[in-house]
Amino acid sequence: MHHDDTGQLSRRRFLKSAAAIGAASVFAGKATAALSSAGAAPTAAPSNSSKEKLIPTFCAMCGPSPGCGIYAIVRDGKLVGVKGMKESPLNRGKLCPKAHASAQWVYSPDRLTTPLRRIGAKGEGKFEPITWDQALDIIAAKLKEQKAKYGPESLAILSPAHRTYSAYLYRFLLAHGSPNYGHSGICAMQRAFAYSYTLGSSPRSDIGKTKLAVIWGKQPIYAGASKGGIKDILDAKERGAKIVAIKPTMEPDVALADVWVPVRPGTDAALALAMLNVVVGEKLYDEKFVREWTYGFEPLVEHVKKYTPEWAAPITGVDAEQIRSVARLYATTKPATIQTGNGFEHAPGCADAIRAVSILSAITGNLDRPGGDLLGGPGEGGGPGGRPRASDLRGKITQELVNKLVAPEFPLPFQPMQEGPSSAYYRIIESVLTEKPYPVRTIIAPGTQPSVTNRGPKNVIAALKKLDFYVVIDVTRTAEMDYADIVIPVASMYEIDHPFESTGNWTMARNKVIEPLGAYKSDYEFWIELAVRMGYGKDFWNGSLAECMNEQLKPLGLTMEELRAKPTGIVRTEPRLPVYEKYARVFSAPSTRLDRAPYLPQGKVAIYNTTFEKHGFNPLPEWKEPPESPTATPELLDRFPLVFSDFHTSKVFTASWQRNVPYLREVLPDPTVQIHPDTAKARGIAHGDWVVVESPHGTAKFKAEVYPGIRSDTVMALHGWWQACAELKRPGFPLLDGGANANNLYSTDLKKACDPLVTAYTSQTLVQVRKA
Numbered sequence: 193m194h195h196d197d198t199g200q201l202s203r204r205r206f207l208k209s210a211a212a213i214g215a216a217s218v219f220a221g222k223a224t225a226a227l228s229s230a231g232a233a234p235t236a237a238p239s240n241s242s243k244e245k246l247i248p249t250f251c252a253m254c255g256p257s258p259g260c261g262i263y264a265i266v267r268d269g270k271l272v273g274v275k276g277m278k279e280s281p282l283n284r285g286k287l288c289p290k291a292h293a294s295a296q297w298v299y300s301p302d303r304l305t306t307p308l309r310r311i312g313a314k315g316e317g318k319f320e321p322i323t324w325d326q327a328l329d330i331i332a333a334k335l336k337e338q339k340a341k342y343g344p345e346s347l348a349i350l351s352p353a354h355r356t357y358s359a360y361l362y363r364f365l366l367a368h369g370s371p372n373y374g375h376s377g378i379c380a381m382q383r384a385f386a387y388s389y390t391l392g393s394s395p396r397s398d399i400g401k402t403k404l405a406v407i408w409g410k411q412p413i414y415a416g417a418s419k420g421g422i423k424d425i426l427d428a429k430e431r432g433a434k435i436v437a438i439k440p441t442m443e444p445d446v447a448l449a450d451v452w453v454p455v456r457p458g459t460d461a462a463l464a465l466a467m468l469n470v471v472v473g474e475k476l477y478d479e480k481f482v483r484e485w486t487y488g489f490e491p492l493v494e495h496v497k498k499y500t501p502e503w504a505a506p507i508t509g510v511d512a513e514q515i516r517s518v519a520r521l522y523a524t525t526k527p528a529t530i531q532t533g534n535g536f537e538h539a540p541g542c543a544d545a546i547r548a549v550s551i552l553s554a555i556t557g558n559l560d561r562p563g564g565d566l567l568g569g570p571g572e573g574g575g576p577g578g579r580p581r582a583s584d585l586r587g588k589i590t591q592e593l594v595n596k597l598v599a600p601e602f603p604l605p606f607q608p609m610q611e612g613p614s615s616a617y618y619r620i621i622e623s624v625l626t627e628k629p630y631p632v633r634t635i636i637a638p639g640t641q642p643s644v645t646n647r648g649p650k651n652v653i654a655a656l657k658k659l660d661f662y663v664v665i666d667v668t669r670t671a672e673m674d675y676a677d678i679v680i681p682v683a684s685m686y687e688i689d690h691p692f693e694s695t696g697n698w699t700m701a702r703n704k705v706i707e708p709l710g711a712y713k714s715d716y717e718f719w720i721e722l723a724v725r726m727g728y729g730k731d732f733w734n735g736s737l738a739e740c741m742n743e744q745l746k747p748l749g750l751t752m753e754e755l756r757a758k759p760t761g762i763v764r765t766e767p768r769l770p771v772y773e774k775y776a777r778v779f780s781a782p783s784t785r786l787d788r789a790p791y792l793p794q795g796k797v798a799i800y801n802t803t804f805e806k807h808g809f810n811p812l813p814e815w816k817e818p819p820e821s822p823t824a825t826p827e828l829l830d831r832f833p834l835v836f837s838d839f840h841t842s843k844v845f846t847a848s849w850q851r852n853v854p855y856l857r858e859v860l861p862d863p864t865v866q867i868h869p870d871t872a873k874a875r876g877i878a879h880g881d882w883v884v885v886e887s888p889h890g891t892a893k894f895k896a897e898v899y900p901g902i903r904s905d906t907v908m909a910l911h912g913w914w915q916a917c918a919e920l921k922r923p924g925f926p927l928l929d930g931g932a933n934a935n936n937l938y939s940t941d942l943k944k945a946c947d948p949l950v951t952a953y954t955s956q957t958l959v960q961v962r963k964a
């Protein structure tokens with residue numbers, strides 16, 4: 193990424209580099225920066241220009257992991273740009289385009305400036321400014337009143353994409369006595385669950401040593417590109433490894449692939465089951481591994497006979513012959529690895545898709561072997577020095593608490609999972625509307641927008657209207673802020689000097705880059721101060737943020753200030769080589785349930801899952817149709833002949849944020865829907881025309897992106913559009929029908945639209961597209 197001689201990124205250069213598949217800076221040179229321990233630069237180092245300072249900190253432009261290391265460029269007290277931090281073992285000096293828009297995001301006219309109290313009707317958008325003390329007092333009084341009247345479980349907190357402060361949200365709920373932490377149900381927990389109950393842990397791809405990498409339902413170029421994913425693929429390619437990309441549209445990674453499998457959205461389970469049929473039927477499996485380390489292979493042999501490639505072809509839209517050849521290629525190229533992505537978590541067959549993929553990896557002998565799918569988590573490569581202490585209150589989780597979940601994300605026998613007990617967003621919304629099993633009375637939404645990120649925006653808005661008390665916590669205005677009773681304006685991560693962040697073997701203190709632009713506190717300060725007002729001070733370091741940080745850093749033998757004195761943090765050195773074939777240990781490791789019994793009761797890969805069977809779920813993976821699809825509801829094809837899905841990763845935006853940032857909005861100015869040239873032509877649609885997409889459940893409007901790299905029976909749009917961009921005079925969009933919110937198009941029938949095990953929601957429906 194080019195900067196001018198002051199270190200700033202020019203607009204012209206930004207656009208040029210962002211357009212170059214959104215990751216130009218990622219490819220800048222070979223990532224050979226040495227992994228070093230504490231850097232020696234001063235905390236605020238002079239840059240080339242004498243007027244400027246470079247302040248080491250973290251990028252704050254995406255989640256869920258703590259962020260790439262940056263040097264913030266500050267001139268006259270103002271953030272003017274960022275540079276990648278070479279000393280960071282996470283991004284090694286690389287950045288993605290979003291990082292370069294940091295200053296525009298921080299100085300956006302959409303920033304909240306002071307706490308607000310609603311004075312108009314819900315949705316009217318009339319607020320008055322109040323002080324922080326008033327805001328905290330009002331929230332504490334309401335929570336105390338509701339706790340006394342309805343019990344602590346009347347409070348739910350909606351989880352943002354996982355961030356460091358997520359632990360404090362859990363901590364507050366557990367101190368309060370509520371289990372109702374709301375996961376989105378379309379994020380990483382769904383895969384983690386199915387992997388854990390099949391393999392004992394989520395695998396990591398050993399792509400550095402592989403001969404074949406399957407990139408399945410994943411966008412490795414736009415999603416966290418600076419963190420190394422795309423470089424790994426490029427290196428593998430250079431080494432001569434084969435790449436198979438499985439996804440409905442031709443994204444930039446497909447250009448690197450030897451084989452593209454253009455599967456219909458949401459049909460990954462059918463494809464994986466058919467691959468199992470080939471691998472098992474043609475005996476392409478590792479007999480020794482199957483015999484020694486799997487449970488239930490014999491029933492699988494019978495079970496997958498019906499899932500022939502010919503059965504899967506009309507469901508997946510992939511030729512039976514291509515399914516056969518991909519299955520054979522995968523099973524006969526050793527070693528091979530499968531990287532799954534978030535695409536899996538947007539289908540009611542999510543759990544069985546991941547189970548089938550896990551079984552493919554296991555029976556082909558690719559589990560925990562060099563170049564395959566490694567088990568045991570990133571801790572295996574650790575080293576001396578210890579890890580920061582967790583800041584949750586896991587010891588307070590009891591069965592009684594778990595049983596109070598208003599809308600379990602996973603069925604109760606499987607709670608709690610890794611983070612703790614969890615409800616699912618949309619199920620919480622339903623409980624407000626139906627009052628079953630009881631009504632949630634207060635929802636706190638930190639850094640999240642439930643009507644844009646989740647299904648059924650009409651029901652979300654209805655629930656927010658009905659809800660007793662709604663608190664929004666954010667940096668800028670949010671989509672549903674007008675329904676809030678209290679709005680809390682938190683500082684951006686460039687305006688605070690905490691927390692420290694820890695990724696892998698790297699731990700670094702966050703430094704304040706600029707003085708806060710408004711009456712802000714941090715998310716951390718908000719939760720600690722609210723907890724003290726609620727009488728939970730004992731569990732919240734008696735209100736001391738310094739104590740909070742220092743307690744977590746104790747295992748590293750450092751205080752926060754000692755860590756801060758090392759500007760680029762510490763990197764724990766001497767990583768051990770990965771230990772392979774840890775089957776006995778990983779397969780018998782305890783689960784996160786309260787009984788701590790292993791995920792895998794037989795101490796082997798659970799091909800036939802007796803735990804699921806015991807609780808009334810399929811012991812073997814099966815196919816579950818989306819609520820609407822060509823094979824599930826052929827009767828709808830006359831009116832709605834096309835498959836629709838939305839994707840959540842773009843080259844410049846993080847989820848449903850940042851449409852208000854001019855640099856980013858210039859790259860993607862309008863909500864678009866990808867449509868094949870033949871499909872567009874048949875409807876008289878030209879590139880750039882506004883079109884109406886109509887499903888059995890609602891409508892949305894997008895600009896047509898006529899694109900030959902998509903299946904002709906499928907149209908796909910980027911999710912998350914609602915925000916205007918004042919500087920560019922680009923409009924915002926209504927949340928409900930007629931706007932650009934893809935969530936209006938999907939079924940909200942929880943029986944059909946959700947995976948029964950992991951509450952993954954459908955992102956598939958049938959639509960018609962016409963010129964607007």
Ligand code: SF4
Pocket residue numbers: 251252253254255258259260283286287288289290291415416417418419
């Ligand atoms: S991936 Fe991009 S937006 Fe995310 S932390 Fe790294 S540079 Fe920032």
